[in-house]
Amino acid sequence: MTVLSSRRMISPAMKRARRRENISAYIFMAPSLLFFLGFVIFPMGMCLVTSFFNYTMTDFSFIGLKNYVEMFQDAIFGKALVNTIVIVVVSVPVTCLFSLWVASLIYKMRNFSTSFFRCVFYLPVVTGSVAVTVVWKWIFNNYYGVLNYLCRSLGLISRNINWLGNAQYALACIITILLTTSVGQPIVLYVSALSNVDHSLIEAASVDGATNTQVFWKIKWPQIMPTTLYILVITTINSFQCFALIQLLTSGGPNNSTQTIMYYIYYNAFKLSRYGYGSAMGIILAVIIALFSALQFKLAKTDNG
């Protein structure tokens, strides 16, 4: 019966099959969608909505774009924005170049050595931001820190420096720690990308007398471009969101010299209970990150010809 009818009228049977496929697909998607919509998309939407409200412990009233206007007149926000961009502009290229350098050294080694170095550089990530931060706080300490001792022994400084309490050095210290916690993943990615470069091309180029540098830029670099792009994007996102370091080391001080957008959002939303203002800054941060990512995609495209 069914066979006959499906042969005679193909479209209803196909429709039924397609509907069945749709239903089963959505049943498979359901648990994931539930979590995703409930705990990512919904709060994202709410973030946009509350950014137009004066939302505090006691008040919840629509104020239009006032939060955004206030933000651009807020000197501390400006400072946070500048610091954040400094962090990104320094840490993203350094992370990328450093991981590419390490990866190109270690990917040819024996399996054991490659794994060893990969692990070492991943160690700060796994150790966790809090554990890493507290030990660095000790290393940088004015009186008991090992950094001051080393610098004095080597004759680099004559008096102890309060690294984290000095507006001149604090941001540099933060960036240094951030670098140690962000090269792990790029190195893993680069090692894998470099070992996947088409080997016959390299062979052919060497036969033709190409130097190592030429081989790198003409053959390897274009092939690892997608990886580079991905690394640029994730490192940018991570650097923009640098938070634990700031909160545990300097709380944005001294004199806002290490204030970042992420920390300032936290400070406004969770210390001052200004949820609306915090949300508005969050939206701006998301927009800035999106712009940076788009820019990198565009640059990478033109670079690739």
Add this chain to the structure above:
Amino acid sequence: MQATAKAPRRIKEKQDNTDHSVHRVTPYIVIGITILIIITILFIFPLYWIITGSFKTQQAVNSAVPVWFPTGDTVTLRNYTELFSRPALTWLLNTVVICAAAMGLTCISASMAGYALAKKRFAGRGLLFSIFVCAMALPKQVILIPLLKEMAFLNLHNTLWAVILPTVGWPFGVFLMKQFSESIPGSLLEAARIDGAGEARTFIEIVIPLIKPGIGALAIFTFITAWNDYFLQLIMLNDTRILTISLGIAKLQTELSTDFGLIMAGAALGSIPIIIIFLIFQKFFTRGITMGAVKG
């Protein structure tokens, strides 16, 4: 672009490359390796300093001339006895519960969704997938303000669920499992259907065994991410009885500020277990990171 196709080739290339490097030991490589080893020491040092510091007496910790290795009268277990006089084990247990629950739920929901996205043709598939990918590029900490309100509304604030649920919602897992599911041969699924296997049976008996390496990668990745997601924990949990180990260490630091021995003991307790887990499952983890990056 499939993992299965890639792996054997990579191994072969590796051998080729090794042969080359043996033949050409240039000065550049010698200098490079030397610098690399120095930097390696710098990367290991913080961990070394945590572990040795946790066994140092207060005097050794606070001396102007650093004690490089605690011996004799600079060794003490005081930091650990002091640490365990606080609810440190509860903090650790809370963290393990969060990680295990997030890991289990993520693996189940993400492998189902990843399979559907890779192998089923359904209305809205392309759109859903683009939303998942775009959401991944957004800063997840930005949504914490409304998320806190949502958890308070659901009466979950200050419960471990408040940390578990958003971790499961993060779309990276779905994305990763879709990558792994792409390699399932359609003919196998077709054969199962012809044999009369239902959707559930096909998934459990055919799909799961095929994407097992992917599930392993996702499991370990989720576990480590959840362990270290300090910001989320900070916002969601502020009752002293329900802290995680990261929050515990942070609390020690704000309360004691310069009792570095005790703080290092906390840091050691918070990091050694996860480092051991990482070292054991390193291979899965590396694969997870690499697969997650292949084509956005």
